[in-house]
Amino acid sequence: MRETCAGSQTVGPFFSIGLEYLCAQPDPATVAGAIIVRGRVLDGEKQPVPDALLELWYADGDGHYSDQTGEGASVPQCLPRGFARIATDAEGRFCLGLQKPGRVEMGDGGKQAPHVVVLVFARGLLRHLITRMYFPGDRANEEDPVLQSIPARRRATLIPKQDPANPSSLEWDIRLQGEEETVFFAW
């Protein structure tokens, strides 16, 4: 007989006590070849969410996910490759640097477009949210099975805006509710 999974409860407003130690990450500006993603988490009243926590999971440049622990002796070097945890600041902002992931195989011969799995936790969220971030201008987006499964008018919520003067600088807001609500997935 299968057991029922434990119920989720909100991360609450005080999660930094227990979770912040993993938020350390290298300064995005110093990561060679990194794409910098800046954005905000916003609520249904367009107010910034200053107590949100994001977790990212993404493949390497060849489209493979790490199954190894990190190599270093301390955070962040001991984190598994492809994982990051970031808390928003007082204005609801976040900033991260990452190497663009490759295309992950679907198992049926097809491949997904490069993407990052993003989990969103916050006070007020009784369960965390799951979304994805894709990369603007990537032609693979047009054939990505997950992106294409989303109603066309909502797909843009998963694709950051690119700075025309600096293609490695992206801007991506996560809107929990309201106009242009970000697409979240059922799990």
Next chain:
Amino acid sequence: MAGKIYVATPEAGTQPEFHHPPYASSVARSPRQPLIPLLHTASERTGPVFGHRIVRPSDSDLTAQHAREPIGERILVDGRVLDEDGRPVRGALVEVWQANAAGRYRHRVDQHHAPLDPNFTGAGRVLTDDDGHYCFRSIKPGAYPWRNHPNAWRPAHIHFSLFGSGILSRLVTQMYFPGDPLQAIDPILNSIPDERARKRLISRFDIERTEPEFALAYCWDIVLRGRDETPFEEGSR
């Protein structure tokens, strides 16, 4: 040709709704658009693996992180992390945080008029062993008031964050203590519609696990989604 395989959704009533008005903060922060069924791909089947470098031995004893012992009722929290088939989840990273015995968090946002304890941070972490077992030592957290509605109080609880065998098994939840009268009127615990599912978040007092003349013991097993859970095929629901 086989249909597309999607991520399964939980048994009805066993998880909270996102929009739960008795919990005021959920009103402006919960999505209102329908959630989109998610294809079950390597991106969902995999997840980060954490090693022993993440945790130090002192991380599992919240009473031994300062010069002196914290004030409060010493407790052991002890249990196993299992998947839906009852198999142990090995090497699961369990992170915990909590208020002190007076119901105050060591956090700049917590304005509750109760004392901080210089000998208590309230954070710990541990990796499960080969049997899925975890254990940490702490003090029993106090109940505390919050501003959700007039005269609102949270029942005593410890926050838990867990990583299982893949990103879909990720869980953040709260563990409660048996016999707490505040549970019946707590909007957060009661956001889970199913009573049995709510009761599974309440730990069990276990005299056998108690350390005589030292600490009381509360046992709590946690079931996470498995890596190979039964997904559903397109058109099957």
